Amino acid sequence: MAEFLQLVFSGLTVGVVYALVAMGFTLVYNASDVINFAQGDFVMIGGMGTVFLASAGIALPLAALIAVLAAVVVGLLLHRLAIEPARRATPVTLIMITIGASIFIKGVALIAFDKQFHSLPAFSGSDPIAVAGATILPQSLWVASGALALFAGLSLFLKKTLLGKALLATAANRLAARLVGINVAAILALAFGVSAAIGAVAGILVTPITLTRYDVGTLFALKGFAAAMVGGMGHPFGAIAGGLAIGLLEAFGAGYVSSTYKDAVAFLAILLVLFVMPRGLFGGRSVERV
Amino acid sequence: MLTVDTLSTAYDRIEVLHSVSLHVRKGEIVALVGSNGAGKTTLLRTLSGVQPALSGRILFEGQEIHRLPAHVRVARGISHSPEGRQVFGPLTVEDNLWLGAFRRQGGASRARLDAVYSTFPVLAEKRHAAAMSLSGGQQQMLAIGRALMADPKLLILDEPSLGLAPLLVDQILDVVVDLKRKGITVLLVEQNASAALAIADRGYVLETGRIVLEGSGKVLLLDPKVRAAYLGT
Incomplete structure (x- = not known):
């Protein structure tokens, strides 16, 4: 039982991060039909940026803030330089562009940073907290509460502000959005910027637990993508549920089967979901057009 | 208020509108009639900027607007209620x-x-x-x-009565007349040509991307060609 609980804790911790990455996918997909495979690299920029700024002597909170802003700038540049000039291309072409951008970002990160794994000190110590025979890291609580704050903030933004509603309107009907005077390109840029910020925050929160390196974005992107697909691409609650589900499955796979195949679990989950319910757990829009 | 000057528009290199010219004066209701596929919706979309023009000019209140993006045209005072x-x-x-x-x-x-x-x-x-x-x-x-x-200064209405019960059609057209009274200029596309021409000050008939007839609403209503083609009499 204690082992089970332990796996649940570690599964939920990484699951929350996958959920945040999946939220980024969802946001950009809804606003533009693009699946942005550079989403995971925002996680890397958040983590690596904070590590290197902090090692340069900048206080951790300030380093984290600068790293998030850097990720937002990268997100906006990605939209402006790679997505916007190709806005008439098919979704598949745009997806390939984001894969190319992801490789490019990793290359730049390899030169700008280094090839080593890095970590950050846990925000409030690393003495495990005992819960019913299992233990939970204080940093896991930071990850969970940070994610909750992001979900709440994003949902307030979308439901309560005119700009947020304009983003939802663009997702619902792009022609009508243009006809009421919404600058659709600006909304897309906003979606890229916000999803970059979410990814970077996730990266900063999780780096004390999972370590970071210039290329960790690939696995975060693939698992966040799996989470978004399992939940139903384009569905915000699906993204959260899918992320937690992938995190838990991965932890159980590693704990009860073999940690060697930990990463395969996410992809088995995608295959299973695509065979059994192709629209994901939460239904949502058809994914055929992608 | 609105002047369209030899406007052509294409979808994927296939020209849909051929050198269309028309104008809408301030305070008018102008009806645009024509059969399905004549290019009415394309013309309206080109006016509001969601469909790029191939050649020609669009002037709104004396200023060229055909190169402006759609959201700027909304800010200038053109509002479009789309088909469907x-x-x-x-x-x-x-x-x-x-x-x-x-x-x-x-x-x-x-x-x-x-x-x-x-x-x-x-x-x-x-x-x-x-x-x-x-x-x-x-x-x-x-x-x-x-x-x-x-x-809006100019309200563009594309098929506002499509698929509605007759009672609702009357209600919508009453609203359009009322908007005119309030000083809003209206460009109206309607499949219900007789109802549209009855409330319009002027009308244009669009056929396969060309304006083939223009005149006051009453004159067009009585025109034998219009009656045969669009009014079923």
Whole structure:
């Protein structure tokens, strides 16, 4: 039982991060039909940026803030330089562009940073907290509460502000959005910027637990993508549920089967979901057009 | 107010509009009639900027607008209620209306919201319902109300009565006449040609991307070619 609980804790911790990455996918997909495979690299920029700024002597909170802003700038540049000039291309072409951008970002990160794994000190110590025979890291609580704050903030933004509603309107009907005077390109840029910020925050929160390196974005992107697909691409609650589900499955796979195949679990989950319910757990829009 | 000068538009290199010229004067209702596929919707989309023009010019209040993006044209005072309603389905009725005022935020938009609600009381009743839960007629009212929230000088209405019951058609056309009284200029596309020409000051007949006839609403209503082609008599 204690082992089970332990796996649940570690599964939920990484699951929350996958959920945040999946939220980024969802946001950009809804606003533009693009699946942005550079989403995971925002996680890397958040983590690596904070590590290197902090090692340069900048206080951790300030380093984290600068790293998030850097990720937002990268997100906006990605939209402006790679997505916007190709806005008439098919979704598949745009997806390939984001894969190319992801490789490019990793290359730049390899030169700008280094090839080593890095970590950050846990925000409030690393003495495990005992819960019913299992233990939970204080940093896991930071990850969970940070994610909750992001979900709440994003949902307030979308439901309560005119700009947020304009983003939802663009997702619902792009022609009508243009006809009421919404600058659709600006909304897309906003979606890229916000999803970059979410990814970077996730990266900063999780780096004390999972370590970071210039290329960790690939696995975060693939698992966040799996989470978004399992939940139903384009569905915000699906993204959260899918992320937690992938995190838990991965932890159980590693704990009860073999940690060697930990990463395969996410992809088995995608295959299973695509065979059994192709629209994901939460239904949502058809994914055929992608 | 609006002058369209030898405008051509193409979809994927296939020209749909051939050198169309027309004008709309301030305070007029101008009807554009023609059969399906004549290019009416394409013309309206080119005017509001969601479809690029191939050649020719569009002048609005004396200024060239054909190179401006759609959102700038909305800010200039052109508002377009599209064919097929195109409401923001998952959003509430009231959010749909507020988004109509996206380029017109400020104190006056509250007054316009009240005006839309008094024109279409059913929208006030359903203000918190998702737009996609409305009936076809209610969605049409919402699409017109949303276009009015932009405080337009020129209102473009594409098939406002499509698929509606006759009683609702009359109600919508009454609203259009009422808008004219309030000083809004209207460019109206209608499959119900006789109803549209009856309320229009002037009309144009579009056939396969060309203007083939123009005249006052009454003259076009009595024109034998128009009667044969569009009025079924």
